Amino acid sequence: MTYTGKQLTTQLDADGTLTVQLNEHSWDAPSGTQLLVKIEATPINPSDLGLLFASADADNAVYTPGKVVARMPDGATRAFAARHGMAMPAGNEAAGIVVAAGEAPAAQALLGKRVACVPGTAYATYATCDASMAFAVDDNVSAEQAASSFVNPMTALGFTETMKLEGYTGLVHAAAASNLGQMLVKICQEDGIPLVNIVRSADQVKLLKDLGATHVLNSTDADFMAQLTDAIHETGAMLGFDPIGGGTMASQILSAMEASASRGAAFSRYGSSTPKKVYIYGALDIGPTILNRAFGLTWDLGGWLLTPFMMKAGMEVVGRMRARVMKDLTTTFASHYARRGSLEDMLTKDAVAMYNARRTGEKYLVVPN
């Protein structure tokens, strides 16, 4: 049996034209450990936008029903040469109903069930997904509740697990008012992990304080660096996670860690010997990262990505993380959406303008069927 429906693809051509459109698509019956999932709900995460629109000029794109044609900057077009001419599906995660399953027992066990899954092709009527990347949800969990149960929850838990693996005892989080940041506030409360939250407005300070966060700093305050140094000194948080990437945030965090570590210590020309590290895990600002290196020579900056982290952490840790997400899906790991729409609505100008702005609290949920 063949299933037919629509699937979104994004294609960048060598001339800098980016085309995001809906296509008629057919799915073969799944085999082996494969599932065919009828997609009920799938979020648009920042990590999806990097593929969907990348740095294309969505404001001046041409919008027709089910199709957006935009221009990519020349530099980005060259940087993404490996995807030129390829019509790529998108959509990391979703919730849906397993309408067909391969003959393998792991697949058959999920037939007819509602699952949270990570097909990578979720902006579509259906998606094929390996059973190992799908998890049945409890009967009382809605598709909307289950749709965002992978990327943000596992990333937030990944931060605390990374902290433990690398021997740190507290965290600094930038752009901390995001859905993910709110989850991290709750996780750290539950686990007694000191967390320094950095946000960029008084409203966001209130949002996280209302969740019970202890340290919430506004990066637009004139004395932000002094506040950050104090908070790091109080918490001993020497591991930071930064989804902004561009600009000076990582450098500021490392500088405040160094200032805290050097407090009361004798002068050393090489800086403190306290390990301090920041991971960049996103690119809310795609501009260059600027490091002033006013933090000695004992520091690390790296990229952080969920999949390699899970491979490094191993099955047992990942299984424990996954179980915790499923248990607390409607509390700690609940996501919030500002707008819901069909695949067609997702490609309208005002929808793109809304979710491509990546504003805190303005998340879009696609409801394909």
Add this chain to the structure above:
Amino acid sequence: MTYTGKQLTTQLDADGTLTVQLNEHSWDAPSGTQLLVKIEATPINPSDLGLLFASADADNAVYTPGKVVARMPDGATRAFAARHGMAMPAGNEAAGIVVAAGEAPAAQALLGKRVACVPGTAYATYATCDASMAFAVDDNVSAEQAASSFVNPMTALGFTETMKLEGYTGLVHAAAASNLGQMLVKICQEDGIPLVNIVRSADQVKLLKDLGATHVLNSTDADFMAQLTDAIHETGAMLGFDPIGGGTMASQILSAMEASASRGAAFSRYGSSTPKKVYIYGALDIGPTILNRAFGLTWDLGGWLLTPFMMKAGMEVVGRMRARVMKDLTTTFASHYARRGSLEDMLTKDAVAMYNARRTGEKYLVVPN
């Protein structure tokens, strides 16, 4: 018994005045495991200059015999608040004769011997040093040959040991024509380690090629990035060491590693999964580090410093490194000096202008006695 002589100190005051001067100084007789070393020769390394003159304006300083008074920029003055008002001795390493020793057997064993040592206070007539940081040299080794037997040799060996510890199989080295870079070329030849050298002139290319280096790239070539990508692809060198610090060198190395790792691979929005890392181990350029992040999310950038590395590597590795340096002190680990002078000469305008420029091949050796 008390020994008297001269000792250099560098002092930064809160008003931005940096004073480097010679002072009369007396040394007490050593006790325990301490040695008193009469300094014969001590080099000025880039790592010494960070303390000596930091970013002070040496060109417009006031020079009087045995004294230099310079202005530090306001930002640097604030950044170094921890050293305000302190007259700090300097000079990491030296060769000299042990003229007095504490009662401990380890100290007594070195009495009367010529040692290579790491007192941290070597710009002086004498220096006190723990016996654990001093090593007797063979009778046929001159003071000049032994003077630079610690910082550069151990750092160069530290790079290859770091490579092995972290599971990498080849190295990229920036500013590779330095004394240290030349040592690294020889070490990598001896050990069969693939090495990509980056220099900034045709003369420097010739210098390293004449030493037998295989990959020597000139960063001023128009197609430097293509050459670097090819060389990394050929060698699999995914660990870089950069003493420049400021500017785009680290970013360029990571970008070339990523381009090499992605060659022929399917497009991934997150970049390649190949680990790639650059260590910044100096600050030839004290300006900000600029990262364009065109290298996915699997990367690391960190500071590298010899002392923490040795603590991490452990006694056995460090002992092996040390023995190798002593064995090959006049060949692989030989240093070259462009000028030699007394403590007084070291503080003249033309001497400071020469060594503070940190030009390749223009190293200064202080001969205090």
